[in-house]
Amino acid sequence: MHTKNSLREAISKTVGIVIGLVIVIAAVAGVLIYMTTQVPLTTTTPTTTKPTIEKVKIGIIEPLTGRYAVFGQEAVDAARLLVDIINNELGGVNSLGGARLELYVEDAGTSPDSAALAAERLVSTYRPHIILGAYISRLTAAVAEVTEREKIPLVMDALVDWLTEKGWNYVFRLAPRASTHGKAAVDFVLEMTQKKNVSIRTVVVLHEDSIFGTTVANGIRSQLIAKRVIPNETITYPHTITDFGPIISRIRELNPDIILSVPYFSDGILFAKALQASGIKVKFIAGAGGCGYTDPDSIREAGEAVEYFTNTYSYNPARQTEWNKRIVRAFQQKYGKLPTEAAGIIFYSLMFVYESLEKAGQMFPEDPLNPDNLKTIFLSLDLNDSNSIAAQLYPTGRIKLAANGENLYGGTAILQVIEGQPKVVWPEAEEGVTPVFPRP
């Protein structure tokens, strides 16, 4: 007994010492890293001689752990791929003497706490010239506070509307805002009902209750009302839902012709499967908001249940432009699957950044990475399929930022699952594809 106790004491003492040592080493290492990586603020001090820029530092802050990791991990994968392509296939930023992009990844975690820490850490240790992130609106807000203060342009991949309405100066967004998704879904459905002469009596709006789902659903409702179609019922459910049974019962009762639905991700699969199993005949299910139904992961998990479902997409993986095909192929080769929306937003955002850098090297050769210069270029670029790779990756094929940093031509593509494959059907259907409406 005595020896056991003393053994335990020895172990716990050792553990104590080890923890203590780790802390001390961590502290010393931290200070050393801080001292060695502290970068003089060259970007903000104008220099007379033309600086030689060897690399452009791009920070990316995404939720890599927690509930949102599914999006963040995809975004980082996309960024890694694109940086590879830019550095190796496009030869870096040519106007800056072939400067290479260097990617710095930070985990934003699940709360604004960790997102702010991630931003501060990124800024104080590497001081990136441009930051991308952070998918979830409140994480993005925490990051934006930091990038605003430090005057670092932030290209957001979060879609919620309010993020461009807070008067921030260095915040930009190429992706279509959330409410655009709702509008697009309604426009598509109404156009189809006219074209195919399908009568609709009952419309149900079904959406998850997160800020994203609610914003998109608000977009749906206001567009419906603008088109004088009054939705019969709006069903809100928690985005962490595990059982659709009761909701299916309610849908059976309402017997809608059209369901306009905003799924989060896993709930989309659950819903589709439950609806399929229930045998309820709904003429059409149109998703909005890019997550769920038509992305490769959902199709893989839900199988036949999502056949002929549509969803609006901030990115169009099937867009038949040269560069889009090329990048989708590269992504498939590297990661073994089609890119989802989270990846797509990063594709065109990062490509837009790259093209802006090219322009910066020409317009402001003496100080190309100055945030104000970058902002000027961001706002001045008017891109389309013929003059830009980024535009080729964008669903509407056009990118022009307004003064608040939002894309004037922000728009979505609508994908439909046809024979287990996501196909673009709207606004222009891809070659050889016609939208299936209503569902057979």
Added chain:
Amino acid sequence: MLPSPGLIFQSVLDGVFLGFLYSLIALGLSLVFGVMGIINFAHGDFIMLGSYLVWILANGLRSDPSFMSLATVPLFFVIGAAIYMTIIRPVLGKEPLIQIAVTVGIGYVLQNFALMMFRAEPRAVQTTYLNLYLNLGVVSIHLAKLISAFLSLLIVLGVHYLLTKTWVGLAIRATAYDREVASLMGINVGKIFLLVFSLGIGLTGLAASLWMTFGQADPYIGSSFGLLTWVIIALGGLGGVSGLIASSLIVGIIQSLTMTLVSPTVSLAIPYVVFIMVLWFRPQGLFGKV
């Protein structure tokens, strides 16, 4: 718009099916708490781990998830035993707070292990023979849920039989009643604890395979079950299996009814409001003995 009687009936039926599955989930937790006094906050996370296992096996063998319980239950029984030996036994005599900290730690480890192994995308099983609805006029029955409810009930009653009619069950109940007296009676309390904990974890393996017939796996699914299961145990009191089933059904029906008739968001909160009310007025639970 007034809900039709059919809708209400359907919704109660959905609640009943859900309730039986809850009772299976709560049973293991309740056993571990009742017999050992261990407050296991990682119970839901074992179901999560089980769901992934079922997903791998069912997709690999192209078979129905419910058959996978033949593999998950023994495996989880062994995992339960291993966790008992390494982590639970050293903290048995310690303060409940320390025990909670340790089980929360297990939860963190399991969640993030799953995240690292499978990433965060939800995973569902492709092959299932049971994902269909039987339309019976007014109501329609989801076969997967019917089967899982039936199997849950069967297992819960089986465990009830084990506890009341066998020598081992007697020993378990004696240990729950008074550890010291039980050991005086010649019961090896250590072995009983090992058995109960392994059984508790083994049952999560079963619950996981039933869950996967209509649900899906993601690293954070455990938290959907964790607290709710405790509410069920509290409502049931630690009296017995009948109380547990009754409270599971009540929670299932309340959730289902509020989800259909009021709002799905409210349905998450209602069981907890009921729980606090019941604690105020009947601290021993709805069906517990005084």
Added chain:
Amino acid sequence: MNPRNVITVILPALTVALIGTTIPFLVGFNQYYVLLALQSVIMASIALAWNIIGGYAGQLDLASFAYVGLGGILATMLMTEYNVTPWLGMFLGAGVSAALAFTIGFPLFRFGIKGVWYALSTAALVVILHEASIMFLGPFDYYIPFVEGWYYLRFRTWENLYYFSLVVLAFVISLNLYISRSKIGYYLKAIREDEVAAEAVGIDVRKYKLLALVTYASILGFIGYLYIVSQRTFSYNTFSGPQSVYVAIVGIVGGLGSVSGVFSAALILKIVEEYLRGFLGGVLPGLHLLLFGSLLIIVGILRPGGLSSLTDALTKKIRVRIQRWYS
């Protein structure tokens, strides 16, 4: 209270605050380290407030972020909607949180709810507030508009907020030390050890538990604004169940009722977590939380007394030194 007690209560708090004040200078106003220090200090204050109900009175309370959220959201909304300074709003927040704690605690203690059931009903409280706030606030994020200055306690950089949080921390530390040296502290600890025996020596168990709960809740209600302003936004997510469990874990890892233990646990866990997030988060997602969970298990098995078994000996040594030096 006699003067010697005043010194033992105030002096440690002052020392911590003074040492804390030097940190921004030591790190050269590097915002990353200042923010980390700010978050650690807020977490330490919350954990030390929890120590009153959890550590001294031994009630496993899992509702800390119900009170942080309620008080904080009230103060923030008063500021954004009616331009009320948070200096006032924080006290109102404290009041509202205290009222909620009383409403919940009175019947719970009246009906003798304790142990795991107390823990679960507090956990349920967080869920209820979480869902209720979705109904009232909607699912939206509320961003605190940028208005700089001490009137709003909102700043571009983190130093000023950090200094303010140090004052709060110093207050919470001295309150803890005062409680541990006063009648209340002895009574709460007796309740923690054995309620029946405590009642038999004349302790009004219900009254003292309620007192501890209300004190804890009002501190958290006060800290609420500080927490939210350090986050920049609030939403229904502020009522966070996992965060509330985290606070209790800090209290347990620190050692129940040990001020130095809980304080160091809050700092060490926050720093270790951030260190792991920073270095591994981008490399292997989830690994840092996995290690964090393993740490909990190891502490639970090897050092059930928590860090206090280390820190108490240390603080005792320091105290003896100081006393010797005085005489």
Added chain:
Amino acid sequence: MSNAVVLEVSGLSKRFGGIVALNNVSLKITKREIVGIIGPNGAGKTTLVNCVTGIYRPDSGKVFFLGEDITGKPPHLIALKGVARTWQKIRPFYNMSVIEAVTAGALLRTKDVLKAREEATEVLEFVGFPKSKFEMLGRNITLIEHKLVDLARAIATKPKLLFIDEVVAGLRPHEVDVIADVVRRVNREMGITLGVIEHVMRFVMSISDRIVVLHEGRLLTQGTPAEVARDPLVVEAYLGTKPV
């Protein structure tokens, strides 16, 4: 005044489900007395104390302390009036030091922690607790030390009446003698009236002034130790069936 009634119990009954634990028990304890309360297992001794000290609420009957009706009052108020008790199954404060545990008792009569600590020190010295272990945590002391701390914690509340519930259970013979000595001194030197619930006859016979015998929840008989020991009823009900 020396035979003034401190405690009067009249017609006390308490039932648990179908079991009658106390059945119409009446008794009186006068000032500075040591009353031994004996009886076989399940006789209702501890239930009696629990009813008097407010842990249980009696189903019928009254409890008067110094002439005041305290029936059904909460335990902490009864303690404040001056009734203290120790516990058959020790209720130690594992994570408080010995001195802290006793100080918690002493704080009933004062707000001043330092004064309460001094009083606690005195009480601990009085019961003969080793001074070197004052700062030890409850988890680290022995069984007899726990019993002494339990006793000291009760005495520190400065009671007028103290119930000692099976204090010597589990102790070795020489330890029993130590406790007997302490109990006697509590009565003589501190002037506290004592009710001693006991199973060990040798101990209770040697210290009590008067013995009350309970059997199956009823008061069987009472008298001096010598009288009780000779009473055939007692011999039959208690001594006869279970010799000690």
